Structure formats: C-alpha cells, structure tokens
Amino acid sequence: MLFAATVTFSHAQTPVYTSATELTLVGKIQATQQVYHRIDTTDYPDMPPAVKRLLTNSAGLAIAFKTNSTTVSAKWCTSPRTASANMTAIVYEGLDLYIKKDGRWQFAGVGMPNGDCSEYTLVRNMGEGEKECLLYLPLYDETTSLEIGVAEGATLQPLPDPFRKRILMYGSSILQGASASRPGIAYPARLSRDTGLNFLNLGLSGSAKMEKPVADMIASISADAFVLDCVPNSSPQEIKERTAYLVNTIRQHHPKAPILVIPSTVREHGAFDQVVGARVKAQNEQIEEEVNKLLRSGVKDLYLLSYRQQLGTDHEGTVDGTHPNDLGFDRMLQQLRPQFKAILRKYNIKVD
Amino acid sequence: MLFAATVTFSHAQTPVYTSATELTLVGKIQATQQVYHRIDTTDYPDMPPAVKRLLTNSAGLAIAFKTNSTTVSAKWCTSPRTASANMTAIVYEGLDLYIKKDGRWQFAGVGMPNGDCSEYTLVRNMGEGEKECLLYLPLYDETTSLEIGVAEGATLQPLPDPFRKRILMYGSSILQGASASRPGIAYPARLSRDTGLNFLNLGLSGSAKMEKPVADMIASISADAFVLDCVPNSSPQEIKERTAYLVNTIRQHHPKAPILVIPSTVREHGAFDQVVGARVKAQNEQIEEEVNKLLRSGVKDLYLLSYRQQLGTDHEGTVDGTHPNDLGFDRMLQQLRPQFKAILRKYNIKVD
Numbered sequence: 244m245l246f247a248a249t250v251t252f253s254h255a256q257t258p259v260y261t262s263a264t265e266l267t268l269v270g271k272i273q274a275t276q277q278v279y280h281r282i283d284t285t286d287y288p289d290m291p292p293a294v295k296r297l298l299t300n301s302a303g304l305a306i307a308f309k310t311n312s313t314t315v316s317a318k319w320c321t322s323p324r325t326a327s328a329n330m331t332a333i334v335y336e337g338l339d340l341y342i343k344k345d346g347r348w349q350f351a352g353v354g355m356p357n358g359d360c361s362e363y364t365l366v367r368n369m370g371e372g373e374k375e376c377l378l379y380l381p382l383y384d385e386t387t388s389l390e391i392g393v394a395e396g397a398t399l400q401p402l403p404d405p406f407r408k409r410i411l412m413y414g415s416s417i418l419q420g421a422s423a424s425r426p427g428i429a430y431p432a433r434l435s436r437d438t439g440l441n442f443l444n445l446g447l448s449g450s451a452k453m454e455k456p457v458a459d460m461i462a463s464i465s466a467d468a469f470v471l472d473c474v475p476n477s478s479p480q481e482i483k484e485r486t487a488y489l490v491n492t493i494r495q496h497h498p499k500a501p502i503l504v505i506p507s508t509v510r511e512h513g514a515f516d517q518v519v520g521a522r523v524k525a526q527n528e529q530i531e532e533e534v535n536k537l538l539r540s541g542v543k544d545l546y547l548l549s550y551r552q553q554l555g556t557d558h559e560g561t562v563d564g565t566h567p568n569d570l571g572f573d574r575m576l577q578q579l580r581p582q583f584k585a586i587l588r589k590y591n592i593k594v595d
Numbered sequence: 596m597l598f599a600a601t602v603t604f605s606h607a608q609t610p611v612y613t614s615a616t617e618l619t620l621v622g623k624i625q626a627t628q629q630v631y632h633r634i635d636t637t638d639y640p641d642m643p644p645a646v647k648r649l650l651t652n653s654a655g656l657a658i659a660f661k662t663n664s665t666t667v668s669a670k671w672c673t674s675p676r677t678a679s680a681n682m683t684a685i686v687y688e689g690l691d692l693y694i695k696k697d698g699r700w701q702f703a704g705v706g707m708p709n710g711d712c713s714e715y716t717l718v719r720n721m722g723e724g725e726k727e728c729l730l731y732l733p734l735y736d737e738t739t740s741l742e743i744g745v746a747e748g749a750t751l752q753p754l755p756d757p758f759r760k761r762i763l764m765y766g767s768s769i770l771q772g773a774s775a776s777r778p779g780i781a782y783p784a785r786l787s788r789d790t791g792l793n794f795l796n797l798g799l800s801g802s803a804k805m806e807k808p809v810a811d812m813i814a815s816i817s818a819d820a821f822v823l824d825c826v827p828n829s830s831p832q833e834i835k836e837r838t839a840y841l842v843n844t845i846r847q848h849h850p851k852a853p854i855l856v857i858p859s860t861v862r863e864h865g866a867f868d869q870v871v872g873a874r875v876k877a878q879n880e881q882i883e884e885e886v887n888k889l890l891r892s893g894v895k896d897l898y899l900l901s902y903r904q905q906l907g908t909d910h911e912g913t914v915d916g917t918h919p920n921d922l923g924f925d926r927m928l929q930q931l932r933p934q935f936k937a938i939l940r941k942y943n944i945k946v947d
Contacts, residue, residue, distance in 0.1 A: 328684035328707040342867060350910045352864045355680040368870040424914035512704045518720040558702045562776035569922040
C-alpha cells in the first residue's frame with residue numbers, strides 16, 4: 244500500500260510553474276504593454292473597434308523553451324468568451340505543444356481549456372533528456388496569463404527564437420486560424436514550421452477590410468515581406484477603393500519588401516448559394532484588376548498568388564462552407580507553400 | 596422605402612416547417628421509441644450505463660428528402676450538454692446538409708447550434724428545380740426534435756433511402772465521429788457517400804469495450820456485414836478476454852456475414868508519452884493474436900484490416916493526439932476504403 248501510494252504521488256506530482264514571460268515569446272508583431280496582445284491599439288486610435296478587439300487575441304504567439312522534464316503542464320487564463328460553433332475550444336482558447344524530434348517540430352499534446360482559467364498536463368511519461376518545446380497560444384481569445392509547469396528539479400530555460408526573418412501576414416478569420424482544430428495548425432504556424440521563417444499572424448476575423456488607419460498601422464510594422472489575405476472580408480467595392488492605398492503605403496515604408504496577395508479561397512456553400520458564389524467571383528476579379536493596375540503603375544515586387552485547386556475537388560475542405568478545416572488547410576498549403584517559397588527565395592530569404 | 600421593406604420581407608420569409616419524422620430516416624440501426632435514439636436500451640437492460648447513455652446520441656442518423664425550395668432551414672433541440680473541448684459545436688450538436696449535384700452528394704451548408712434549441716437556415720439563394728437532400732444529425736448529443744423548413748409554397752417530400760445494404764460498425768469515439776468538424780465528415784458517413792452502402796454508426800465514445808451484453812446486442816442487429824473498430828477503447832486484457840465472444844456471437848447469429856476488424860489508429864502523443872505508445876502497440880498485438888486464434892479455430896469470413904500509414908507522416912492528423920481531425924480522417928479512409936471495398940465485393944455486395 245505504501246509503495247502504491249508513493250507511485251501515485253510521483254505520477255500526480257505537482258508541477259513547478261514559471262511565468263511564460265521568463266521564456267522566449269515567438270511570433271510577436273510589435274512590443275505591447277499586455278504581453279500576449281498583438282498590437283497596442285492605443286498607439287493607433289483611429290482603427291475600427293472590431294479590429295482593436297481582435298488585436299487582443301493571442302493568435303500566432305508561441306512560447307519557446309527547453310526542459311529536461313518528463314512532463315509539461317500549463318496554467319493559463321483567457322477572457323470570458325467561449326468558442327464559436329465552428330471552432331473547437333482547443334483552437335479558440337486552448338494550447339498546443341510541439342517538441343523537436345529528429346530535427347523537426349512534431350505535435351506532442353494539447354492544453355484543453357476548462358472555463359476561463361485552466362490547468363492541464365499537455366504531455367507526460369516522456370523519456371529523459373532535454374527537449375526543445377514550442378507552445379502555441381489560443382488563436383481566438385485574449386490570453387491574460389500563462390505559466391509553464393515542469394517536474395520538480397527539472398530545468399526550464401528560454402530557447403532562442405527558432406524562426407528567421409519576419410513575414411507579416413494580414414488577413415481574415417482563415418488566416419487567424421478558423422477553423423483549424425488546434426492553434427498549431429493555423430496556416431501561418433504550419434508555414435513557419437515548414438520553412439523556418441517567422442510568419443506573423445495578423446488575422447482579423449471578419450474585419451480584414453483594408454481601412455486606412457489599419458493600412459497605416461500595417462505599414463509601420465517591421466517586416467521582410469508582407470502577405471495580404473484580406474480579400475475574403477472585403478467587398479468588391481472596398482477592394483477597388485482600398486487596395487492601392489494599402490499596397491502603396493506598405494511600399495512607401497518598405498521600398499524593397501515583396502508583397503504577396505492571396506485571392507479569396509472558395510466558399511463551398513457558394514456551389515448552391517448563388518449570391519455567395521457570385522460575390523467570391525467578383526472579389527477575385529476585383530483584386531486581380533487592382534493588382535494589375537498597381538503593376539502597370541510601376542509598383543515592383545508585388546505578386547498575386549493563385550489557388551487553382553481551391554480546397555480540393557470533393558468539397559469536404561471546410562467546416563461551414565467558409566472556413567477551412569484541417570483537410571482544407573492542408574490542401575491550401577499544398578498550393579500556396581511552393582509559391583511562397585519561390586518568391587521569398589528571390590529576395591535572398593533563406594527557406595528550409 | 597416600401598420597396599426596400601418588401602425585399603427585406605421576402606428575404607426574411609418565414610420557412611414552413613415539417614417534422615422530420617414525416618421524411619426518410621437514414622442510418623437507423625433498430626426501431627426505437629424515441630425516433631433519434633440508436634437503440635432502445637430498455638430492450639438490453641444489462642448494458643453498462645455509459646453505453647446506454649451514448650445510444651441516445653443521434654450519431655449516424657440523417658434525413659433524406661427532396662424539395663424545390665431555394666432555401667433549407669431547420670429547427671432542432673438537443674439535450675443540455677455542450678461540446679467537449681476537442682469538438683466543434685457543429686459536429687457535437689449541429690446539422691450538416693448535403694445536396695445531390697452531378698450524381699454525387701456534395702456539402703451544401705451547416706446548421707449552427709445556438710443553445711439547446713436552435714433555428715438556422717442552412718442554405719439560401721439556390722436555383723430553381725428539385726434538390727435531393729441529406730441532412731446529418733448531431734453526432735454527440737441526443738436530438739430531441741427536428742423540423743425541416745422550406746419556402747412557402749415549395750414542395751417537401753421523403754426521398755427513398757439512397758444507401759443499399761447494412762454494414763454495422765461498432766467502435767470508439769473515432770467511429771462516433773470525434774473529431775470531425777461536422778457530422779457529415781464522420782468516417783462512416785463518408786464511407787456511405789463514397790460506396791453507396793449504408794454504414795451504420797454504433798460508435799460509443801470511450802465505451803467500446805466488447806462487454807458481453809453489448810456483444811449480445813450487436814449480434815441481434817440485422818446487418819450484411821460487421822465492422823469492429825473497438826480496439827482503441829479496450830485494454831489488451833479486455834481484447835484477450837472478450838474478442839472471441841464478440842466474434843463468435845456475431846457469427847452464430849449471422850453465419851455468412853463478413854466481419855472486418857480494424858486495429859487501433861496511432862495516438863500521436865504516444866510519440867512522446869511512452870506509456871501511451873506502449874499501450875497502443877500492446878492493443879494491436881493482442882487483437883492480431885485474437886483474430887489469428889479465431890481464424891485457426893475455423894472462423895470464416897473474418898478479416899483484420901491494416902493501417903500502415905497511420906494518420907500520415909507529418910503527425911498533424913489529430914486534434915488532441917487521439918482523435919483524428921478531418922485531415923486524419925481523410926488519410927485513414929485512403930487506407931481503409933480500398934480494403935472495405937475489396938472485401939465487401941467478395942460477398943456480392945455492390946459497391947460504387
């Protein structure tokens with residue numbers, strides 16, 4: 244009995260927690276007062292309220308650390324929001340852990356949320372030895388606190404940022420990560436692990452409409468390249484009126500940075516809903532026209548990517564017609580990844 | 596103003612609702628008192644309480660109908676449960692609509708739940724003409740009522756069951772549909788649309804442990820073939836003690852029906868959690884031993900399928916290490932579907 248009790252105690256050992264602020268914060272767009280916000284909106288007072296609220300979401304942020312612990316736990320708090328119907332609570336307000344294995348980042352476990360403050364052991368029973376870890380934060384909620392827990396006596400140290408350069412991605416809910424099943428499957432996160440580059444997530448669910456104050460904010464961000472995936476949220480009229488200002492303002496502040504524009508992905512329910520189908524077609528025709536106009540006007544290093552296979556041919560790549568599921572994201576990346584790689588390499592950006 | 600008001604009224608037209616019980620119920624395992632339960636558990640009093648509760652979930656049920664309406668709406672109620680962290684509310688307690696297009700079932704829209712009783716327009720703005728529809732019910736909740744809404748004056752009629760034969764599938768949460776993003780992506784549902792056969796969902800999340808009363812219940816079900824995907828929930832010891840009774844009892848009641856056994860899929864966190872990794876290995880070694888023993892004892896028409904590529908090589912195929920996401924399900928079916936088709940064809944079961 245004594246032995247059994249000892250074993251149980253050993254397994255249920257209380258983790259020793261350290262604030263994640265003492266480790267390495269990856270994917271950060273700009274310094275902020277609240278460490279897990281993406282942008283300090285007080286610096287940009289004219290942006291729309293919806294944009295300001297979304298910039299408090301911790302999408303794209305991750306903590307890099309190394310430990311010799313055989314378990315990794317976390318305690319974290321998020322705002323009182325709960326997941327929307329087309330997302331899991333894990334992707335919305337949970338955590339996602341990757342560990343380096345054979346030179347590659349490999350999924351290791353999730354942090355399942357349970358209310359606004361949660362404690363969870365993401366992985367246990369690991370072998371001895373040091374592990375390099377990357378812990379993705381919630382995509383759709385504000386993370387108000389985060390502590391990493393390891394076994395008593397184990398090491399826990401910051402790991403240098405594993406990603407090079409800065410590729411700023413501005414876009415819609417799809418970029419922010421709806422509807423991946425967990426934070427690490429958001430497509431900027433997958434791109435970072437695939438290429439070794441730091442793809443920064445400025446996904447603004449439903450609110451990527453290229454407003455002038457947002458364009459000014461984007462142009463103020465330090466980056467080596469810019470990706471614009473904002474067509475799904477912008478009406479054809481908005482695309483017509485706003486694309487040139489956004490591209491030209493970025494170009495003015497970043498004379499040499501390539502700008503990559505992604506057309507809207509398919510909306511699968513648009514196969515039956517004729518209004519939706521026609522809108523996506525009009526959006527994509529309009530962005531093509533605007534990009535061509537800019538190229539003719541002499542803007543250099545501007546690219547419109549293509550999306551020929553959409554999310555596959557079986558129409559199973561979305562959760563709700565609009566937002567890719569993990570299958571749709573995988574098919575999307577099969578098309579976009581080679582285009583990203585080829586263009587970035589032209590600018591002496593080393594791509595894995 | 597009057598014109599605008601008229602247009603608004605026309606778009607917001609109240610649907611005319613009909614109880615789904617007047618249409619065709621697809622995927623039904625046995626007749627039940629509550630129409631959206633899978634089995635009347637009062638007929639099998641000795642089954643474990645968890646199994647009884649899960650049999651009230653509407654997993655695998657769908658409504659087949661035809662309509663010339665340009666919109667399809669639904670009103671439905673489920674139990675007070677809410678989605679677990681590794682599932683969307685859509686898959687847990689929402690609806691999923693497919694419409695026949697060019698001879699194939701194609702995703703058309705979802706019913707987003709909003710509390711215990713919801714009303715939602717799944718698709719609108721469709722063209723004129725008759726559509727054949729298949730509406731999947733919630734996978735993880737009890738559906739207590741369901742009405743289908745069409746535009747005033749539109750037709751709404753039962754559609755003959757589009758699927759042939761009856762393939763009874765008994766298994767774990769993965770079979771029940773965790774963690775597909777919506778009900779129509781559960782793997783038995785995908786198999787039905789792919790093959791034209793009626794794969795019946797007897798997924799019992801966490802509770803597919805081959806208990807004797809459950810084995811007796813399964814053997815009592817009318818079916819042309821049986822698929823057993825219960826290894827993930829059963830300990831190696833349970834597999835050793837219970838597999839023979841389950842298989843022999845089915846064989847006794849169904850002398851000629853093929854029995855297909857699926858080994859456990861990978862648990863991706865088992866790459867790091869050595870206990871989990873060892874358990875899956877032991878489960879799969881045990882089921883192989885039991886199937887081989889049964890074959891040696893003279894049981895005919897018994898098959899152990901294989902799962903060589905698991906959920907892919909990038910380890911991104913699960914939401915939480917255990918439950919496939921839509922990417923994992925797709926990879927799983929790429930391996931299992933040809934095996935299902937080849938075996939079923941041997942038994943003169945016509946497969947699309």
